[in-house]
Amino acid sequence: MIRSTPAILTWLIAAAVAAPSCTPVGGERYSRKVAQKSLKKLEAPGIELGEFRVTKVVDGDTIRVDGLDASLRLLGMDSEETFKNEQDRRAVEASWTQYLKDKKGDSKRPIKAATPLGEVAKDWAKKWFEGVKTVRIERDHAAEIRDRYNRYLAYVFAEKNGTWLNFNVEGVRAGMSPYFPKYGYSRRFHNEFVAAQDEAKNNKRGIWEPGVKSFPDYAEREAWWNARGAFVEAFRKEAEGKPNYIDITHWDALQQLEALVGKEVHVLGTVGDVRIGERGPTRVTLARRMNNDFPLIFFDKDVLGTSGIMEWRSEFVVVTGVPTFYENKQSKQKQLQIQIDRASQIKLSEIPGLTAPTIAPTTAGP
Structure with a gap:
């Protein structure tokens, strides 16, 4: 049985309030009033959605926040994957080159696979959110709410030392992810992402550091993603x-x-x-x-x-x-x-x- 959107919201709000408390980053669970207001905003068109507490860092470009039924897919980022099994870890230790060759197989396109830099990106994200009480969630476009896999599409902002920072851009600046325009250029922060990536490359941070175990084919990935991004941008303008x-x-x-x-x-x-x-x-x-x-x-x-x-x-x-x-x-x-x-x-x-x-x-x- 498929619930209607209002029914889903009612169920989510009840679950958010009644469920046993897990300990989110930053402290205790939201009040009923705050949970209701934030959840309703997430299912409606709009840019600014409100403030939430981070409960889990899934990997370098995916987090969960208090009370939601799905994770947040962070826009403009594509961090490398984390290891899901010991077999892949051992394969990397045995031969990084052979591991990548086996993972790619006959694919004509760059592939996604777990890497040591994926683990580094996850650890970096965890440290970045330490001590953050709430994050502010915003969209790139009012009509772009969820992705194909039902994840919320979002930019995440947090106050650090008195200044609100865009985690998505800062992740690229730290070299934890390239700028990712595969599904279209960022409407709101394209220039910031480009500048952040240039800074990371020039300073050889993260994935751009020579010799680290990260994807070796970023030039090919960027050419592919930018071609797609340019096509989407041309459609948007037309x-x-x-x-x-x-x-x-x-x-x-x-x-x-x-x-x-x-x-x-x-x-x-x-x-x-x-x-x-x-x-x-x-x-x-x-x-x-x-x-x-x-x-x-x-x-x-x-x-x-x-x-x-x-x-x-x-x-x-x-x-x-x-x-x-x-x-x-x-x-x-x-x-x-x-x-x-x-x-x-x-x-x-x-x-x-x-x-x-x-x-x-x-x-x-x-």
Whole structure:
């Protein structure tokens, strides 16, 4: 059974107040009044969400705060992973080079794996939050609330020696993470992140220190992430003042599409699942939330192939088309979708290492 948002909030507030007290960083649990106010803000659009207490540092770029049902995914950061098993620890000790080779396997893209620098980043974050009574949580955009895995997207600020500091930026400045524009440049702190990363690189801090056991392919990662970030930024600029330009990850994206049924829209998203239809159409999704992605429908397999969308899995595209409702004959449920009849409806992002297929020009018949 899926609870409605108000029901979830009621349950969370009750749990936050009634649950046995764990000891968060900074002291005792919130009062009922503060918990109610903060939790309601987290599920509503807005930039400033209020103050919370940190209860756990999960790793260098993920924390938990008092009373929430999910962790915070800290924007603009991508710290290396921490070890989850002894096997990986022993493999690193045996041969760092072989460990990385085994982890990458046949992947054509940089991979995520546990590293010693991931452990360093987690320890650094724990020390950074020591003595901090509360943190202030803010968003980058009012409509960007949670990520695909239900984590809250956030910047975290804490008062240190009388000054409020952005933990996300400070983590990059310390070399605990690169600046991470893989899902778009930071709207609010792009310049600060760039300056912080330059400072970390120039001073050879953290992941930028020669000889440390961190990912050796950051140049490749940065080229990939920046290409994606530039594509998203171009869409954002083109979308200014245009309600038919829609980011599929925004909390209200489906409502926007529903309001524009029958009219042309331009939708930004990353390519998710591809289900080839043997007898019927092929269904390609734009990633949104787990079990709640947005479908693109291809009836023509030649259009599917020449669009290049199958080679762009997990990468950004912009889809141009007309949203319609499809009604399942058996369940009678309606679902929003966009039908793709021409390869030109799919605009692929320019990604290092990927080559878009050449679309042959259409010639007139005799």
